[in-house]
Amino acid sequence: MANKDVTDPVRMEKIVSLCKRRGFIFQAGELYGGLNGCWDYGPLGAELKRNLKDYWWRKTVQERDDVLGMDGAILTMEQVLQSSGHIGGFSDPMVDCKTCKGRFRADNLDTYECKEKPSVCPGASPKCELTEPREFNLMLQTNFGATGEQVAYLRPETAQSIFCQYKNVLDSNRVKLPFGIAQIGKSFRNEINPRNYIFRSREFEQMEIEYFCRPEDGMRLTDEWLETRLCFYEEIGIPRAKLHILDVPDGDRAFYSKKTYDIEYEFPFGIQELEGVAYRTDYDLGVHAKGSGRPLEYFDEETKERFLPHVVEPSAGCDRTVLALICEAFDEEELGTDGKSDMRTVMRFMPSMAPIKVAIFPLLKKNEEQVRICREIQKSLQPWMNVFYDDSGAVGRRYRRQDEIGTPFCVTVDFETLGEEIPDLKGTVTLRHRDSMEQERLSIDELLPWLLARVR
């Protein structure tokens, strides 16, 4: 639930504006008026999102022995979603207002503003005339085949393809319980009221793990995964103090879940969910075994038991986490000293998440030797990280432009680099830190290892 006490709409507006201006995020189809609830990532947003997804994959799949990756199709068979309960069950209760013609989620009426002035929540004014709640399916459907005879859905979550391929993964990889299958990919929901920027959108990307285990280990592993996931957020720069853990009470959880934690973050628009860690028991494999008529049991070589594994599901929203990274990084700093106001906007991304790792400047763009050395440095770093070359305007302004997009390090090739003033400094560059704005000199030869140790 949004906690209205901590909201900061002015901060949010500044963030949205910066993201558009510097090319993090654009509205999809903006040229034609925009497609509501869909977003395009611009050059910097695409890099930020890549960094997040790559780090998640590295920590979840690459660095673990017990988790395998997969990459399933978005188009999903009707039978799959029939078994999973999404057809029929995956719906929100909606009410219509006969007066303003708006449609609202019945369980969230207090978060809307009705068009009536002075603005109130739907149902709060005597003019409002709300219908009874009706179930509204959230899935997007499509048709294909030669005559459009085949129905398919755009997956509402990546999880179902993991359950459907669990047996194939098991058989082809000789894995033993407990083990997980992880996936990153797009999912789609017909959100009636997409809002809060990229937080609640119709097209979104998920980072999901289905962790299969023995029934007796489910509760313990749910707690372990919660801790693992909290550490992940800290590692990417979201402090634990800004994360809230909601232990979803009985009655609010899905009927098959024995335990669910929501990991929430203090967004400028309220405290909202980033990830759910749910102990789903054997519900999913059970419904697919029944629906497909095929055995999905696991055979334990040691105990000679045959049983349906239970599942713990840490399911994170990728776009939500990108937004949390952006909100957490955004800072304005008053630098004015002698009475003049000087506000510095700086995105304090962790170096591992920053879209551009290092910017390279010649002090003077007309100095051919400085430019040549810059280009050499750039070429030597580019196979390893995103580098940005900039030679326009005063160096101070170039620093500020990089601060605004969160580049953690700037390297300036100057007259000292050429050895023209102090011979000892020949072959060194000025390295400037984004957060402290401190500068130090570093030899060009040290630059790659120095940066590599900090930007991964």
Place this chain on the structure above:
Amino acid sequence: MANKDVTDPVRMEKIVSLCKRRGFIFQAGELYGGLNGCWDYGPLGAELKRNLKDYWWRKTVQERDDVLGMDGAILTMEQVLQSSGHIGGFSDPMVDCKTCKGRFRADNLDTYECKEKPSVCPGASPKCELTEPREFNLMLQTNFGATGEQVAYLRPETAQSIFCQYKNVLDSNRVKLPFGIAQIGKSFRNEINPRNYIFRSREFEQMEIEYFCRPEDGMRLTDEWLETRLCFYEEIGIPRAKLHILDVPDGDRAFYSKKTYDIEYEFPFGIQELEGVAYRTDYDLGVHAKGSGRPLEYFDEETKERFLPHVVEPSAGCDRTVLALICEAFDEEELGTDGKSDMRTVMRFMPSMAPIKVAIFPLLKKNEEQVRICREIQKSLQPWMNVFYDDSGAVGRRYRRQDEIGTPFCVTVDFETLGEEIPDLKGTVTLRHRDSMEQERLSIDELLPWLLARVR
């Protein structure tokens, strides 16, 4: 066009079987009988595809100054596709056979087999009764909004979101012509006859570049991009001798294209297209400027000219390239010496593309010290690459299992590692090369730099 002379269906069957058995590729929804034309990548396939996409992004975006990335939505507004010509124009001419009830692409009748026995192409038997060709739109449609009132399409290509955001990217990134915008992502087409495994599917991933330039540079840059792209395929392990360049003749090109090259590969099912490099003139920006009523001109600061940039588009199929990598890598080698037949199956991926870079074995799984050292090595390598630990069965069999999935290097910790036999060899491991099967000894300390120099 498929060249039937070079097809090798037996080889293709072996490849498909290996991909299923070892977890590269599964049919989507297989548990429920399968979703025709859609595929799920299993653990190894997902890693292979990631390697390909990451390398493309690195070479195309990260290592170039003149190309920016983006990541746009799949859901696409009707107006966008109206302007682009996909609504109305994006269709295949189809014929129906009244006898067998099949539907076939009218321009490709000779590649089908009709159900009539003995099997012939549609129209080749006197029994066939074909209708006149009718246009069949290839786009998948969906609806959303509170009452399903909004129509959207699943994008048939990633290119359109690039054209629609070209102005936003230009304005937010201070770039000058020529520059490109690159994107990797899913696209969808209602292929009537998905076939050739993952080659022609309904859901597929593209790697596209739209390279904006001055009109007078278009033809030259098209040739330059062709060469750049050919080098890319060589770098990932597809030899130029297996690539065919089709200079698409007048009349066969799209009406707005002044030059189009198809880059084709010798698949076991024929010579088929991997990528198109097309000079699209100012067609795309022109139709979107007209359709949206918004100016999309570029203003050249130096010449003070205002004009619509021209576009060169290198558009590669990601799944097709994955399949080419698999087909190129697949090899069977007869190793039998003393009259016994011994066939080794080996996937000769380039180390940079291989799903797993190195496997680590203790010679004896019961030797605790060997296992401990293996786990230490594994932990030290895992932040940098995919590592696989295996301790089951004879080492020779473990090598073969890795050969079959293309792991370029295997490391065995043995008694020499422990210094039990020859003190000088303490702290060294056996490193075995996949292709030559040669072995050498390497110190554990050297392992990470040695591997890093080879697997990126």
